[in-house]
Amino acid sequence: MAVSSIIQSVNMASPQFKANPFPFYAQLRAEAPVYRLTINNSDKNPLWVITRYQDVASVLKDERFVKDPKNALPPNQMPKADWLPGFFHIMDNNMLKMDAPDHTRLRALIHKVFTPARVEQMHFRVQQLADELLDTAAKDKHFDLIEHYALPIPLTVICEVLGIPDEDIPKISRWKKSIMSSVSHSFQRLGRFSSFIGFVSYIRNLCHRRRVDPQDDLISALAKANENGEMLSDEELQGMVVLLLVAGHETAVSLISNGTLALLENPDQLDLLRRNPMLVKSATEEFLRYYPPIETATDRYARENVMVAGVTIPRGEQVRAVIASANRDPSQFENPETLDLTRENNKHLSFGQGIHYCMGAPLARLEGHIAFNTLLARMPNIQLDIPVESLRWRSGLTFRRLETLPVTF
Numbered sequence: 001m002a003v004s005s006i007i008q009s010v011n012m013a014s015p016q017f018k019a020n021p022f023p024f025y026a027q028l029r030a031e032a033p034v035y036r037l038t039i040n041n042s043d044k045n046p047l048w049v050i051t052r053y054q055d056v057a058s059v060l061k062d063e064r065f066v067k068d069p070k071n072a073l074p075p076n077q078m079p080k081a082d083w084l085p086g087f088f089h090i091m092d093n094n095m096l097k098m099d100a101p102d103h104t105r106l107r108a109l110i111h112k113v114f115t116p117a118r119v120e121q122m123h124f125r126v127q128q129l130a131d132e133l134l135d136t137a138a139k140d141k142h143f144d145l146i147e148h149y150a151l152p153i154p155l156t157v158i159c160e161v162l163g164i165p166d167e168d169i170p171k172i173s174r175w176k177k178s179i180m181s182s183v184s185h186s187f188q189r190l191g192r193f194s195s196f197i198g199f200v201s202y203i204r205n206l207c208h209r210r211r212v213d214p215q216d217d218l219i220s221a222l223a224k225a226n227e228n229g230e231m232l233s234d235e236e237l238q239g240m241v242v243l244l245l246v247a248g249h250e251t252a253v254s255l256i257s258n259g260t261l262a263l264l265e266n267p268d269q270l271d272l273l274r275r276n277p278m279l280v281k282s283a284t285e286e287f288l289r290y291y292p293p294i295e296t297a298t299d300r301y302a303r304e305n306v307m308v309a310g311v312t313i314p315r316g317e318q319v320r321a322v323i324a325s326a327n328r329d330p331s332q333f334e335n336p337e338t339l340d341l342t343r344e345n346n347k348h349l350s351f352g353q354g355i356h357y358c359m360g361a362p363l364a365r366l367e368g369h370i371a372f373n374t375l376l377a378r379m380p381n382i383q384l385d386i387p388v389e390s391l392r393w394r395s396g397l398t399f400r401r402l403e404t405l406p407v408t409f
Protein backbone atom coordinates (compact mmCIF):
# COMPACT_ATOMS: atom_id res chain seq x y z
CA MET A 1 0.00 0.00 0.00
CA ALA A 2 1.32 3.49 -0.82
CA VAL A 3 2.43 5.66 2.09
CA SER A 4 -0.17 8.30 1.28
CA SER A 5 -3.06 5.85 1.65
CA ILE A 6 -1.73 4.49 4.94
CA ILE A 7 -1.17 7.99 6.28
CA GLN A 8 -4.90 8.66 6.22
CA SER A 9 -5.41 6.16 9.00
CA VAL A 10 -2.34 7.05 11.07
CA ASN A 11 -2.34 9.55 13.91
CA MET A 12 1.30 9.74 15.00
CA ALA A 13 0.31 11.33 18.31
CA SER A 14 -2.17 8.64 19.38
CA PRO A 15 -1.46 6.03 22.07
CA GLN A 16 -2.39 3.25 19.62
CA PHE A 17 0.21 4.45 17.11
CA LYS A 18 2.83 4.80 19.83
CA ALA A 19 2.47 1.17 20.86
CA ASN A 20 4.46 0.22 17.74
CA PRO A 21 5.37 3.07 15.39
CA PHE A 22 8.44 1.34 14.00
CA PRO A 23 6.97 -0.44 10.92
CA PHE A 24 5.43 2.87 9.84
CA TYR A 25 8.73 4.71 10.26
CA ALA A 26 10.47 1.98 8.22
CA GLN A 27 7.98 2.55 5.45
CA LEU A 28 8.44 6.32 5.53
CA ARG A 29 12.24 5.94 5.45
CA ALA A 30 11.96 3.68 2.42
CA GLU A 31 9.27 5.50 0.46
CA ALA A 32 8.81 9.06 1.71
CA PRO A 33 11.68 10.14 3.99
CA VAL A 34 10.58 13.79 3.88
CA TYR A 35 6.82 13.73 4.17
CA ARG A 36 4.24 16.48 4.70
CA LEU A 37 1.26 15.52 6.81
CA THR A 38 -1.30 16.90 9.19
CA ILE A 39 -1.25 15.45 12.66
CA ASN A 40 -4.58 15.20 14.33
CA ASN A 41 -3.54 17.56 17.10
CA SER A 42 -4.95 20.80 18.40
CA ASP A 43 -3.38 23.23 15.91
CA LYS A 44 -3.83 20.99 12.83
CA ASN A 45 -1.03 22.82 10.99
CA PRO A 46 0.68 20.59 8.44
CA LEU A 47 4.23 19.61 9.24
CA TRP A 48 7.12 17.79 7.61
CA VAL A 49 8.33 14.56 9.18
CA ILE A 50 11.94 13.61 8.52
CA THR A 51 12.77 9.96 9.17
CA ARG A 52 16.20 8.94 7.80
CA TYR A 53 19.22 9.04 10.11
CA GLN A 54 21.38 11.33 7.98
CA ASP A 55 18.53 13.76 7.32
CA VAL A 56 17.45 13.86 10.97
CA ALA A 57 21.05 14.56 12.07
CA SER A 58 21.50 17.30 9.49
CA VAL A 59 18.14 18.99 10.15
CA LEU A 60 18.95 19.14 13.88
CA LYS A 61 22.29 20.81 13.07
CA ASP A 62 21.06 23.08 10.27
CA GLU A 63 20.60 26.65 11.51
CA ARG A 64 18.25 27.39 8.61
CA PHE A 65 15.73 25.47 10.73
CA VAL A 66 14.94 27.86 13.56
CA LYS A 67 13.10 27.30 16.82
CA ASP A 68 11.27 30.60 17.04
CA PRO A 69 8.66 30.92 14.27
CA LYS A 70 9.11 34.72 14.39
CA ASN A 71 12.56 34.16 12.87
CA ALA A 72 11.06 32.23 9.97
CA LEU A 73 8.12 34.35 8.85
CA PRO A 74 7.06 38.02 8.79
CA PRO A 75 4.40 38.78 11.49
CA ASN A 76 1.52 38.92 9.00
CA GLN A 77 2.22 35.37 7.84
CA MET A 78 2.60 33.84 11.29
CA PRO A 79 0.21 30.97 12.01
CA LYS A 80 -2.30 31.87 14.69
CA ALA A 81 -1.03 30.80 18.10
CA ASP A 82 -3.04 30.50 21.29
CA TRP A 83 -2.94 33.73 23.29
CA LEU A 84 -1.18 33.26 26.63
CA PRO A 85 -1.40 35.82 29.45
CA GLY A 86 2.02 37.30 30.34
CA PHE A 87 1.94 35.59 33.75
CA PHE A 88 2.27 32.19 32.04
CA HIS A 89 5.09 33.09 29.66
CA ILE A 90 7.66 31.30 31.78
CA MET A 91 6.02 27.99 30.82
CA ASP A 92 6.89 28.55 27.20
CA ASN A 93 9.73 31.02 27.09
CA ASN A 94 13.01 29.15 27.29
CA MET A 95 16.17 28.48 25.35
CA LEU A 96 14.77 25.39 23.63
CA LYS A 97 12.45 27.83 21.84
CA MET A 98 15.15 30.38 21.00
CA ASP A 99 17.73 30.99 18.30
CA ALA A 100 21.05 32.84 18.34
CA PRO A 101 21.96 35.28 19.79
CA ASP A 102 19.58 34.81 22.78
CA HIS A 103 20.04 31.07 22.79
CA THR A 104 23.85 31.42 22.73
CA ARG A 105 23.79 33.83 25.67
CA LEU A 106 21.50 31.65 27.81
CA ARG A 107 23.39 28.48 27.01
CA ALA A 108 26.72 30.09 27.96
CA LEU A 109 25.27 31.19 31.30
CA ILE A 110 23.90 27.78 32.22
CA HIS A 111 27.10 26.11 31.04
CA LYS A 112 28.99 28.04 33.70
CA VAL A 113 26.95 26.72 36.60
CA PHE A 114 25.47 23.36 35.56
CA THR A 115 28.90 21.74 35.61
CA PRO A 116 30.10 18.10 35.51
CA ALA A 117 31.15 18.52 39.16
CA ARG A 118 27.58 19.46 40.15
CA VAL A 119 26.31 16.34 38.37
CA GLU A 120 28.94 14.05 39.90
CA GLN A 121 27.99 15.32 43.36
CA MET A 122 24.61 13.65 42.86
CA HIS A 123 26.08 10.14 42.49
CA PHE A 124 25.65 9.14 46.13
CA ARG A 125 22.17 10.67 46.35
CA VAL A 126 20.90 8.84 43.24
CA GLN A 127 22.12 5.53 44.68
CA GLN A 128 20.53 6.30 48.03
CA LEU A 129 17.20 7.15 46.39
CA ALA A 130 17.23 3.99 44.23
CA ASP A 131 17.86 1.84 47.32
CA GLU A 132 15.23 3.54 49.46
CA LEU A 133 12.58 3.37 46.74
CA LEU A 134 13.18 -0.33 46.16
CA ASP A 135 13.09 -1.00 49.92
CA THR A 136 9.59 0.46 49.93
CA ALA A 137 8.47 -1.15 46.67
CA ALA A 138 9.72 -4.57 47.86
CA LYS A 139 7.11 -4.57 50.62
CA ASP A 140 4.56 -5.40 47.95
CA LYS A 141 5.17 -8.02 45.27
CA HIS A 142 3.39 -5.90 42.66
CA PHE A 143 4.09 -2.25 41.93
CA ASP A 144 4.05 0.36 39.22
CA LEU A 145 7.70 0.86 38.33
CA ILE A 146 7.02 4.38 37.04
CA GLU A 147 5.22 5.73 40.09
CA HIS A 148 7.49 4.06 42.64
CA TYR A 149 10.91 4.15 40.96
CA ALA A 150 11.38 5.66 37.50
CA LEU A 151 9.59 8.94 38.34
CA PRO A 152 10.73 9.74 41.89
CA ILE A 153 14.46 9.27 41.16
CA PRO A 154 14.86 11.98 38.48
CA LEU A 155 12.17 14.23 39.94
CA THR A 156 13.81 14.30 43.38
CA VAL A 157 17.28 14.70 41.88
CA ILE A 158 16.43 17.67 39.65
CA CYS A 159 14.44 19.34 42.44
CA GLU A 160 17.38 18.98 44.82
CA VAL A 161 19.87 20.21 42.20
CA LEU A 162 17.71 23.27 41.58
CA GLY A 163 17.15 23.89 45.30
CA ILE A 164 13.44 23.05 45.52
CA PRO A 165 12.90 21.92 49.13
CA ASP A 166 12.05 18.19 49.53
CA GLU A 167 8.77 18.98 51.28
CA ASP A 168 7.55 20.82 48.15
CA ILE A 169 8.25 17.93 45.74
CA PRO A 170 4.85 16.19 46.18
CA LYS A 171 3.15 19.53 45.41
CA ILE A 172 5.28 19.98 42.25
CA SER A 173 4.46 16.42 41.22
CA ARG A 174 0.71 16.96 41.67
CA TRP A 175 0.72 20.23 39.70
CA LYS A 176 2.73 18.70 36.90
CA LYS A 177 0.43 15.67 36.67
CA SER A 178 -2.61 17.90 36.45
CA ILE A 179 -0.99 20.26 33.90
CA MET A 180 0.00 17.37 31.64
CA SER A 181 -3.27 15.46 31.94
CA SER A 182 -5.81 15.43 29.13
CA VAL A 183 -9.04 17.12 30.17
CA SER A 184 -12.53 16.75 28.82
CA HIS A 185 -14.83 18.31 31.46
CA SER A 186 -14.94 21.95 32.45
CA PHE A 187 -14.25 21.18 36.12
CA GLN A 188 -11.09 19.29 35.00
CA ARG A 189 -10.11 22.34 32.95
CA LEU A 190 -10.59 24.46 36.01
CA GLY A 191 -8.39 22.08 38.02
CA ARG A 192 -5.68 22.29 35.39
CA PHE A 193 -5.88 26.07 35.31
CA SER A 194 -5.49 26.32 39.06
CA SER A 195 -2.49 23.92 38.92
CA PHE A 196 -0.93 26.24 36.31
CA ILE A 197 -1.40 29.23 38.58
CA GLY A 198 -0.05 27.34 41.59
CA PHE A 199 3.01 26.10 39.71
CA VAL A 200 3.90 29.39 38.03
CA SER A 201 3.43 31.38 41.26
CA TYR A 202 5.61 28.89 43.13
CA ILE A 203 8.49 29.11 40.60
CA ARG A 204 8.29 32.92 40.46
CA ASN A 205 8.41 33.20 44.25
CA LEU A 206 11.22 30.69 44.61
CA CYS A 207 13.37 32.47 41.99
CA HIS A 208 12.72 35.78 43.71
CA ARG A 209 13.70 34.35 47.10
CA ARG A 210 16.95 32.90 45.71
CA ARG A 211 17.86 36.24 44.10
CA VAL A 212 17.61 38.09 47.39
CA ASP A 213 18.86 35.27 49.61
CA PRO A 214 21.14 32.93 47.58
CA GLN A 215 21.71 29.34 48.75
CA ASP A 216 24.08 26.61 47.55
CA ASP A 217 21.87 25.48 44.67
CA LEU A 218 21.49 25.79 40.91
CA ILE A 219 18.74 28.45 40.97
CA SER A 220 20.94 30.75 43.10
CA ALA A 221 23.95 30.03 40.86
CA LEU A 222 21.90 30.85 37.76
CA ALA A 223 20.58 34.03 39.37
CA LYS A 224 24.15 35.23 39.98
CA ALA A 225 25.72 33.91 36.76
CA ASN A 226 27.31 36.56 34.64
CA GLU A 227 28.59 36.32 31.05
CA ASN A 228 30.35 39.41 29.69
CA GLY A 229 28.45 41.55 32.16
CA GLU A 230 25.08 40.05 31.22
CA MET A 231 22.81 38.25 33.68
CA LEU A 232 19.50 36.43 33.30
CA SER A 233 16.41 38.63 33.57
CA ASP A 234 13.75 37.47 36.05
CA GLU A 235 11.63 36.00 33.28
CA GLU A 236 14.62 34.22 31.71
CA LEU A 237 15.60 32.75 35.07
CA GLN A 238 12.07 31.49 35.70
CA GLY A 239 11.80 30.05 32.16
CA MET A 240 15.13 28.29 32.63
CA VAL A 241 14.03 26.75 35.92
CA VAL A 242 10.80 25.45 34.36
CA LEU A 243 12.75 24.00 31.40
CA LEU A 244 15.30 22.28 33.65
CA LEU A 245 12.60 20.95 35.92
CA VAL A 246 10.48 19.51 33.12
CA ALA A 247 13.26 18.44 30.71
CA GLY A 248 15.26 17.24 33.69
CA HIS A 249 12.88 14.53 34.77
CA GLU A 250 10.15 13.74 32.20
CA THR A 251 12.74 12.28 29.84
CA ALA A 252 14.75 10.43 32.47
CA VAL A 253 11.54 8.76 33.70
CA SER A 254 11.22 7.32 30.21
CA LEU A 255 14.87 6.29 30.04
CA ILE A 256 14.36 4.14 33.17
CA SER A 257 10.89 2.81 32.34
CA ASN A 258 11.39 2.29 28.59
CA GLY A 259 14.77 0.67 29.25
CA THR A 260 13.21 -1.68 31.82
CA LEU A 261 10.45 -2.56 29.36
CA ALA A 262 13.06 -3.32 26.69
CA LEU A 263 14.76 -5.70 29.15
CA LEU A 264 11.49 -7.38 30.10
CA GLU A 265 10.70 -7.93 26.43
CA ASN A 266 14.19 -9.39 25.85
CA PRO A 267 14.93 -11.83 28.70
CA ASP A 268 18.28 -12.88 27.19
CA GLN A 269 19.47 -9.26 27.38
CA LEU A 270 18.11 -8.89 30.91
CA ASP A 271 20.09 -11.95 31.91
CA LEU A 272 23.20 -10.59 30.20
CA LEU A 273 23.04 -7.29 32.09
CA ARG A 274 22.21 -8.97 35.39
CA ARG A 275 25.32 -11.14 35.07
CA ASN A 276 27.51 -8.28 33.76
CA PRO A 277 26.66 -5.01 35.53
CA MET A 278 29.75 -3.48 33.87
CA LEU A 279 27.73 -3.47 30.64
CA VAL A 280 25.41 -0.83 32.03
CA LYS A 281 26.99 2.05 30.07
CA SER A 282 26.57 0.47 26.65
CA ALA A 283 23.19 -0.94 27.77
CA THR A 284 21.95 2.56 28.63
CA GLU A 285 23.01 3.87 25.22
CA GLU A 286 21.15 0.97 23.63
CA PHE A 287 17.97 1.68 25.63
CA LEU A 288 18.22 5.31 24.49
CA ARG A 289 18.52 4.16 20.88
CA TYR A 290 15.86 1.47 21.00
CA TYR A 291 13.09 3.29 22.90
CA PRO A 292 14.14 6.97 22.91
CA PRO A 293 12.40 9.16 25.53
CA ILE A 294 12.06 11.92 22.92
CA GLU A 295 10.38 10.30 19.95
CA THR A 296 10.43 13.36 17.69
CA ALA A 297 12.59 16.42 18.29
CA THR A 298 10.74 19.62 19.14
CA ASP A 299 9.33 21.97 16.45
CA ARG A 300 11.59 23.70 14.00
CA TYR A 301 10.65 26.16 11.21
CA ALA A 302 12.34 26.67 7.85
CA ARG A 303 13.85 30.19 7.79
CA GLU A 304 14.11 29.94 3.99
CA ASN A 305 13.26 27.30 1.39
CA VAL A 306 15.44 24.33 2.36
CA MET A 307 16.09 21.21 0.31
CA VAL A 308 16.20 17.96 2.31
CA ALA A 309 16.78 14.68 0.47
CA GLY A 310 15.66 16.27 -2.79
CA VAL A 311 12.44 17.76 -1.35
CA THR A 312 12.00 21.51 -0.88
CA ILE A 313 10.58 22.52 2.48
CA PRO A 314 9.10 25.99 1.94
CA ARG A 315 9.99 28.92 4.17
CA GLY A 316 7.97 29.09 7.39
CA GLU A 317 6.80 25.46 7.40
CA GLN A 318 7.13 23.32 10.49
CA VAL A 319 9.50 20.36 10.63
CA ARG A 320 9.70 17.39 13.00
CA ALA A 321 12.83 15.23 12.97
CA VAL A 322 11.84 11.73 14.10
CA ILE A 323 14.59 10.54 16.43
CA ALA A 324 12.89 7.18 17.04
CA SER A 325 13.02 6.51 13.31
CA ALA A 326 16.61 7.68 12.80
CA ASN A 327 17.68 5.36 15.62
CA ARG A 328 16.30 2.37 13.72
CA ASP A 329 17.72 3.28 10.31
CA PRO A 330 19.55 0.24 8.87
CA SER A 331 21.88 2.54 6.92
CA GLN A 332 23.38 3.59 10.29
CA PHE A 333 22.79 0.62 12.63
CA GLU A 334 23.35 -3.07 12.03
CA ASN A 335 20.21 -5.08 12.93
CA PRO A 336 18.46 -1.96 14.18
CA GLU A 337 15.36 -3.83 15.36
CA THR A 338 17.46 -5.95 17.73
CA LEU A 339 18.15 -4.82 21.29
CA ASP A 340 21.88 -5.49 21.68
CA LEU A 341 23.35 -4.28 24.95
CA THR A 342 26.88 -4.84 23.65
CA ARG A 343 26.36 -2.63 20.58
CA GLU A 344 29.49 -0.62 19.78
CA ASN A 345 29.78 2.76 18.12
CA ASN A 346 26.16 3.50 19.03
CA LYS A 347 25.66 6.97 17.59
CA HIS A 348 21.97 7.29 18.45
CA LEU A 349 20.40 10.74 18.21
CA SER A 350 18.41 10.53 21.43
CA PHE A 351 20.03 13.59 23.01
CA GLY A 352 19.65 15.62 19.80
CA GLN A 353 22.42 17.30 17.80
CA GLY A 354 23.74 20.78 17.16
CA ILE A 355 23.23 23.86 19.30
CA HIS A 356 20.25 22.43 21.21
CA TYR A 357 22.06 19.20 22.16
CA CYS A 358 20.75 18.08 25.56
CA MET A 359 22.38 19.88 28.49
CA GLY A 360 21.35 17.15 30.92
CA ALA A 361 22.84 14.12 29.14
CA PRO A 362 25.51 13.43 31.82
CA LEU A 363 22.92 13.60 34.62
CA ALA A 364 20.46 11.40 32.71
CA ARG A 365 23.18 8.82 32.06
CA LEU A 366 24.22 8.80 35.72
CA GLU A 367 20.60 8.23 36.78
CA GLY A 368 20.14 5.47 34.19
CA HIS A 369 23.32 3.59 35.14
CA ILE A 370 22.44 3.53 38.82
CA ALA A 371 18.73 2.84 38.32
CA PHE A 372 19.26 -0.18 36.01
CA ASN A 373 22.00 -1.87 38.02
CA THR A 374 20.26 -1.35 41.34
CA LEU A 375 16.97 -2.69 39.99
CA LEU A 376 18.54 -5.85 38.56
CA ALA A 377 20.68 -6.46 41.64
CA ARG A 378 17.70 -6.14 43.98
CA MET A 379 15.00 -7.75 41.81
CA PRO A 380 16.80 -10.15 39.45
CA ASN A 381 13.61 -12.02 38.55
CA ILE A 382 11.53 -8.92 37.79
CA GLN A 383 8.66 -9.52 35.32
CA LEU A 384 5.85 -7.65 33.66
CA ASP A 385 2.64 -7.92 35.66
CA ILE A 386 0.29 -7.50 32.68
CA PRO A 387 0.51 -8.64 29.04
CA VAL A 388 2.71 -6.31 27.01
CA GLU A 389 -0.25 -5.54 24.70
CA SER A 390 -2.10 -4.03 27.65
CA LEU A 391 0.55 -1.38 28.27
CA ARG A 392 -0.62 2.10 27.36
CA TRP A 393 1.62 4.77 25.87
CA ARG A 394 1.01 8.46 26.44
CA SER A 395 -0.40 10.42 23.54
CA GLY A 396 1.59 13.26 21.96
CA LEU A 397 4.21 13.65 19.29
CA THR A 398 7.29 14.53 21.31
CA PHE A 399 7.62 12.12 24.23
CA ARG A 400 7.76 8.33 24.20
CA ARG A 401 6.47 7.46 27.64
CA LEU A 402 4.37 4.68 29.18
CA GLU A 403 1.44 5.62 31.41
CA THR A 404 2.32 2.87 33.90
CA LEU A 405 4.67 -0.11 34.01
CA PRO A 406 3.17 -2.72 36.36
CA VAL A 407 5.81 -5.25 37.45
CA THR A 408 6.17 -8.12 39.86
CA PHE A 409 9.26 -9.88 41.19
Ligand code: HEM
Pocket: 060, 095, 096, 097, 107, 158, 243, 244, 247, 248, 249, 251, 252, 255, 292, 293, 294, 297, 298, 299, 349, 350, 351, 352, 353, 355, 356, 357, 358, 359, 360, 361, 363, 364, 365
Ligand atom coordinates in the same frame (compact mmCIF):
# COMPACT_ATOMS: atom_id res chain seq x y z
C1 HEM B 1 17.29 10.46 29.10
C2 HEM B 1 17.04 11.69 29.41
C3 HEM B 1 17.04 12.82 28.43
C4 HEM B 1 16.82 12.81 27.07
C5 HEM B 1 16.57 11.61 26.18
C6 HEM B 1 16.90 14.18 26.62
C7 HEM B 1 16.76 14.58 25.30
C8 HEM B 1 16.89 15.86 24.84
C9 HEM B 1 16.79 16.26 23.46
C10 HEM B 1 16.50 15.32 22.30
C11 HEM B 1 16.97 17.60 23.41
C12 HEM B 1 16.97 18.47 22.15
C13 HEM B 1 15.58 18.69 21.64
C14 HEM B 1 15.53 19.35 20.29
O1 HEM B 1 16.59 19.71 19.72
O2 HEM B 1 14.42 19.50 19.77
C15 HEM B 1 17.19 18.07 24.76
C16 HEM B 1 17.43 19.38 25.11
C17 HEM B 1 17.59 19.78 26.40
N1 HEM B 1 17.67 18.97 27.52
FE1 HEM B 1 17.50 16.99 27.62
N2 HEM B 1 17.13 14.99 27.69
C18 HEM B 1 17.24 14.20 28.81
C19 HEM B 1 17.49 14.62 30.10
C20 HEM B 1 17.72 15.91 30.47
C21 HEM B 1 18.06 16.35 31.79
C22 HEM B 1 18.25 15.41 33.00
C23 HEM B 1 18.17 17.72 31.75
C24 HEM B 1 18.50 18.71 32.82
C25 HEM B 1 18.87 18.47 34.00
C26 HEM B 1 17.94 18.13 30.38
C27 HEM B 1 17.97 19.41 29.93
C28 HEM B 1 17.84 19.80 28.61
C29 HEM B 1 17.89 21.19 28.18
C30 HEM B 1 18.09 22.40 29.07
C31 HEM B 1 17.74 21.18 26.80
C32 HEM B 1 17.69 22.39 25.86
C33 HEM B 1 19.06 22.69 25.32
C34 HEM B 1 19.08 23.87 24.36
O3 HEM B 1 18.03 24.32 23.89
O4 HEM B 1 20.19 24.33 24.07
N3 HEM B 1 17.67 17.01 29.63
N4 HEM B 1 17.15 16.98 25.61
